[in-house]
Amino acid sequence: MKEMDNNYNRRQADAKVPPVLECCGIERRFGGIVAVTGVDLSIRRGEIFGLVGPNGSGKTTVTNAITGFYPPNKGSIYLDGKDITGTAPHKVATLGVARTFQNLALFNGMSVLENILLGRHIHMKPGVFPTALYWWLARPEEMRNREVVEEVIEFLQLESIRNELVDGIPIGLKKRVELARALVAEPHLLILDEPMAGMNQEEKGYMARFILDARAERGISVLLIEHHMDVITGICDRMLALNYGEMIASGLPKEVVKDPRVVDAYIGGAHG
Amino acid sequence: MFYRLSGVHHNSYVSESRLYRIPADRNLALFFLALGLVAPLLVGSLYLNSYLLPWLVWTAAALGLNLVTGWAGQLHLGYAAVMAVGAYSAVHAAKFGIPWEFALLIGGISASVVGSLFAFAALRVKGLYLALTTLAMQFVMDWVLTHSPAISGGSHASLQAPTFALLGQPITSDIGLYYIAFSWCLLVTVFMLNLRRTGLGRALVAVREKDYAAAILGVNSFYYKIVAFATSSFIGGVSGAVLVATFFFLAAPEQFSVTVSIQVLAMVIVGGLGSTIGTFFGVALILLAPGVVNGIVAKGAIALGLQLNVETLAHIPTATYGALIIIILMVEPLGLGKLYGNIRDYLMVWPFDQLKR
Numbered sequence A: 001m002k003e004m005d006n007n008y009n010r011r012q013a014d015a016k017v018p019p020v021l022e023c024c025g026i027e028r029r030f031g032g033i034v035a036v037t038g039v040d041l042s043i044r045r046g047e048i049f050g051l052v053g054p055n056g057s058g059k060t061t062v063t064n065a066i067t068g069f070y071p072p073n074k075g076s077i078y079l080d081g082k083d084i085t086g087t088a089p090h091k092v093a094t095l096g097v098a099r100t101f102q103n104l105a106l107f108n109g110m111s112v113l114e115n116i117l118l119g120r121h122i123h124m125k126p127g128v129f130p131t132a133l134y135w136w137l138a139r140p141e142e143m144r145n146r147e148v149v150e151e152v153i154e155f156l157q158l159e160s161i162r163n164e165l166v167d168g169i170p171i172g173l174k175k176r177v178e179l180a181r182a183l184v185a186e187p188h189l190l191i192l193d194e195p196m197a198g199m200n201q202e203e204k205g206y207m208a209r210f211i212l213d214a215r216a217e218r219g220i221s222v223l224l225i226e227h228h229m230d231v232i233t234g235i236c237d238r239m240l241a242l243n244y245g246e247m248i249a250s251g252l253p254k255e256v257v258k259d260p261r262v263v264d265a266y267i268g269g270a271h272g
Numbered sequence B: 001m002f003y004r005l006s007g008v009h010h011n012s013y014v015s016e017s018r019l020y021r022i023p024a025d026r027n028l029a030l031f032f033l034a035l036g037l038v039a040p041l042l043v044g045s046l047y048l049n050s051y052l053l054p055w056l057v058w059t060a061a062a063l064g065l066n067l068v069t070g071w072a073g074q075l076h077l078g079y080a081a082v083m084a085v086g087a088y089s090a091v092h093a094a095k096f097g098i099p100w101e102f103a104l105l106i107g108g109i110s111a112s113v114v115g116s117l118f119a120f121a122a123l124r125v126k127g128l129y130l131a132l133t134t135l136a137m138q139f140v141m142d143w144v145l146t147h148s149p150a151i152s153g154g155s156h157a158s159l160q161a162p163t164f165a166l167l168g169q170p171i172t173s174d175i176g177l178y179y180i181a182f183s184w185c186l187l188v189t190v191f192m193l194n195l196r197r198t199g200l201g202r203a204l205v206a207v208r209e210k211d212y213a214a215a216i217l218g219v220n221s222f223y224y225k226i227v228a229f230a231t232s233s234f235i236g237g238v239s240g241a242v243l244v245a246t247f248f249f250l251a252a253p254e255q256f257s258v259t260v261s262i263q264v265l266a267m268v269i270v271g272g273l274g275s276t277i278g279t280f281f282g283v284a285l286i287l288l289a290p291g292v293v294n295g296i297v298a299k300g301a302i303a304l305g306l307q308l309n310v311e312t313l314a315h316i317p318t319a320t321y322g323a324l325i326i327i328i329l330m331v332e333p334l335g336l337g338k339l340y341g342n343i344r345d346y347l348m349v350w351p352f353d354q355l356k357r
């Protein structure tokens, strides 16, 4: 994983382009609870950015603020320099943001293939008339998009289960299907909320490889939430640590993980 | 057995996305299509027009409700009201001299407009509240129909439908009317089957299953719910109009009362939410079973020489029919469509039924 540092230095050189994502002073409250406050973060093009923190420190809340599920009470969010604060989730998706959920959000009752095809939604124009006149209107579009989906299925090695119902496949594969569904949307920014939770070392290795390849082949920027510090230091270019909703450290992973406040939060906090 | 996956290879995405991927399924579907086409040669006009025809039209209607309730997951208790809008608009348009082809279209469009306007207001609430709001729509429609002679056709509250005609040719024969119903049911069925393989169908299921996950994929749930209501109301409206034009011959408010709404919902639920073939079964059961049970009970009573009084005779079929529905839903809560699916899946792996999932 050493070569990643070189990659990072190379990208440092063209840091002039506006950041893919920029959050300024994000605050989000739920009733009396301040879930996050004063969070600034900026993700550069092609960067893998890590977000860590003990349980309940507000990581998911930050992603929910970005993707419009829980708009921030204070602060602004810019995507490619454009203000998207408070934009509804389905619109954020059309702007090129894809995400996976901490607690899996696949559609049960549908096959792996159909789930991934749904990721192409923003590139398609589904409607009543295309459905009624399937052979003339919908089929060409479906087939074109099927090809994009098949590329990602091959990339993530899901060929053998593409016609299985998602209900029955193991959790590690479910996480991969969800990644596939996010990737087929061809996002600029991919937000992964604990994509490796509950995975064994081998599956984690695969997932890390997929994320690195996705960045390398598709030029995607990634916001990665993860509890596994080895993964964060292994594949992230920069990172940010939260505790009780506040930023406690940010910068290069190898420096942040040594920061006394981060060590404290993890050892003293709920997370062992 | 019969259904086989082995030896079936698809070498293009087009071939893999056919409506029926398994030859046995396709053959069965083609067989029933052919049966429907030659039915007038096989059964007398009594059966054709008093059983087969209403079965087909109600199936088309129930498929429309299945779109909104089964696919999009929105409980709808005012579907008969939507059918009424379609039926009355079409009949009035036809009386006005507009050709029936367009009158049906007008019926469908006005039902669609009313249905989606209503949904626009109703969709601010979810689940049971939505169900209650749609029920309110039904009551409003009942009231309007019984209180406005201009719509419902004067003091007798019945509106004679002009003779059905296509391309200026009046269609009066039993066979002609049957084919009208058959064609409409076929169109709706094909549409519903196509839903399984298009982005629209996937978007509707996504909205039903997990609206937040749908949203992050760019699916606007409100928009797709409205689309579901509009489309289902169109189907319901045209079905209502076809029902009046080919079966009732006159429109009356009680044909579209709240009882009817609940009956159509029962057809969909017994048939199976989201299941097209199940809807055919469900409609058959709800529509035809009472008559059949009635016949059996009456004949049985005579054969056994039992002296049943009129009241008992009237109650036994209703009770049997209610019990039948309960038994079916207890055996398979997902309805007759799923029951059929289970049998098919079993046969698919037979005799290796340990593979059964």
Ligand SMILES: Nc1ncnc2c1ncn2[C@@H]1O[C@H](COP(=O)(O)OP(=O)(O)OP(=O)(O)O)[C@@H](O)[C@H]1O
Pocket: A030, A033, A034, A035, A053, A054, A055, A056, A057, A058, A059, A060, A061, A062, A102
């Ligand atoms: N929808 C909500 N309503 C009320 N409180 C919420 C909501 N979402 C989050 N919170 C609160 O905000 C705080 C931060 O939660 P969040 O889910 O962002 O933490 P997290 O860092 O993602 O934790 P984990 O590692 O467990 O996923 C918690 O105290 C949580 O209880």
Ligand SMILES: [Mg+2]
Pocket: A059, A060, A061, A102, A193
């Ligand atoms: Mg979280």
